[in-house]
Amino acid sequence: MSELENRCLREIFVAQKLDAILIFGLPNIRYLSGFTGTDGVFLVGQTKSSFLTDSRYISQAQKQVRADVIQCYKNKLKAVADELLSNGYKRVGLDAEVVSVALFEELKALVGDSLEWCLLSKQLQPLRGVKTKDELVSLQAAADLNFKAFQSVLPMFRPGVTELEIAQELEFSLKRLGGEANAFDFIVASGVRGALPHGVASAKQLQSGELVTIDFGTIVNGYHSDETVTLAIGNVDRNLRQIFDIVLEAHDSALEVIRPGLQISELDAVAREIIAHRGYGEYFGHGLGHGVGLEIHEYPAVSSRSDQCLVAGMVITIEPGIYISDTGGVRIEDTIVVTEEGYEKLTSIPKQFKQINL
Template sequence: MRQDRIARLRQLLETRELDAVLLAGSASLRYFCGFSGSDGALMVSADAVIFLTDSRYTSQAGQEVVADHIRQYSGKVEGIAGLIGEQGWHRVGFEAEAISFALAQRLQGQAPQECDWQPLGQEVQALRQRKDAEEIRIMAAAARLAGDAFEEIRPTIRPGVTERELALALEFAMKRRGAEDKSFDFIVASGERGALPHGVASQRRLAAGELVTFDFGARWQGYCSDETVTLALGEVPAQLEEVYHVVLAARRLALEQVRPGVALRELDRVARDHIAASGYGPFFGHGLGHGVGLEVHEQPLVSGRSEAVAEIDMVFTIEPGIYLPGAGGVRIEDTIQVTADGYRRLTCLPKEYSVLPV
């Protein structure tokens, strides 16, 4: 598995005419060499895979890392620059989204003057957008874990409880089931706060007659889950129930279009057109979805700006929403795997309109 990933990275080296590439982002390190610590670097050339870290992680690297060589440095910049000089690499690509401008400048100052540094944008992340069978197994397990935790706390969703109390209860329920961490700060947005697409849980108390949106995920074996449900607390205003069914239909229409070869912007268009035709076009501002994997937001982008097409074993979200300022909002989200004949839903909670007792 690692050899296949390194082979694809080496194809990038050839395409960009690079002597070596420097990776430092935690997702890239885990993906290409297996390292799960918080500080290290991986340098890959046509004939060598070399992992570098400091004394805090040398033993861990020895247990986890798959590489030709593991080297310990006392200073990160000096260790990387020294290796470049030692190997005589002249054209080095670096993971620009994971290496800060300050670190890049220090590396340029320490490395041999003839070294030509080439920033790599999303090319590196693009190598991770098609998942293998083991990745998909882990992501499905993470989604089940998160879904089971949500079902555990569902009876506690009632008027008077705060959004933050529910978010904490959900996090604890996930961790009791073995989650390494949450995928992101949970969104729990009730009542008028439902109009905030990223309404991180607050001290607001839930009340009867309103909607509440939960956007949550678990991290397990390094991989993320991501799912959103919106529930009604008793009977809600007719417009909010209508909005729910509009969003639910937009989700269904988009899912029906998923298949290998379809343009991802087409999925966004189908959902957006339905919401617009229902009179709520101005209230759906974000893209339809995003890739999920070692990071909760990664390639591919599913939006009107996307240039990607669906490929077998891509994993991404479908999450249409409508947000009415001062009234509330609805978002419904699933994470799916593209299959040969359509899609497989990795998230598992039901998405039909659900009314909780008050």
């Protein structure tokens, strides 16, 4: 993706009458410039762009970045200010969701009054919302590793094995298959711990009659996978089975309505209403999903508060759940890409009720 090919960025330039946009957030830097390191500033101009970094990253930047690369000595912000002033920019946008107040104050002091700032927050969010073909290839590759790794750890799901042992084996398997890093701290939540939507794996042992929720993912070329499976260890009681069936129905029903142009709040409502009608509305406290890409949680949020519509090329999760304190919980999650015709699943672990026979 070249920065001026990006429609969102072009629109911001015009709408805000900008001469340049200063990008500090690493995912946006990677997306726009190609730089995969962890320190640098990208200055996108109307006709030319420059990337500023220090000696640690200079040769990497010269290889990766499709723009002028400028080496900073000592004070990087001073170098940024000099670059802004030497280009004669009068009005410059800044990603306000990433830059701290302290950094902004320092930059303002270095630049002086000759330049007007435009703080960009909501306007920049859609920047990475619609994925390119190359991005989809990486997202699919990451999702495929989830499938393979899960198959390899499935025989471990027995009473007595700890949640941590499962999480560690999943991590090892994903990395052996080529995953770059964990997409987040894996959730392995069994029995009553299933009531914790973000119950990271603990030393608790799995027991017969419990549900266990596994939420995990890896990274390929910087792109994340995200998927949640809930399994039954032996026979579970009718109440838990009923909760599972409701969550699966909510998940499947949401998938069915996905198409470009659909209001995201309506998508959330489809799943939420199914869970509410069965009497569990108060036990589904989080949004239905989120965008996935260079960050594990990114635009668009899939929630009742969204004012956005689905667009072909967006990659989102669908992950309804029910969590009941002192009882347990269920979450079922797939990552999908919105297509012109509807959607395609990237994740592929089967989600129907699965009981590990003991």
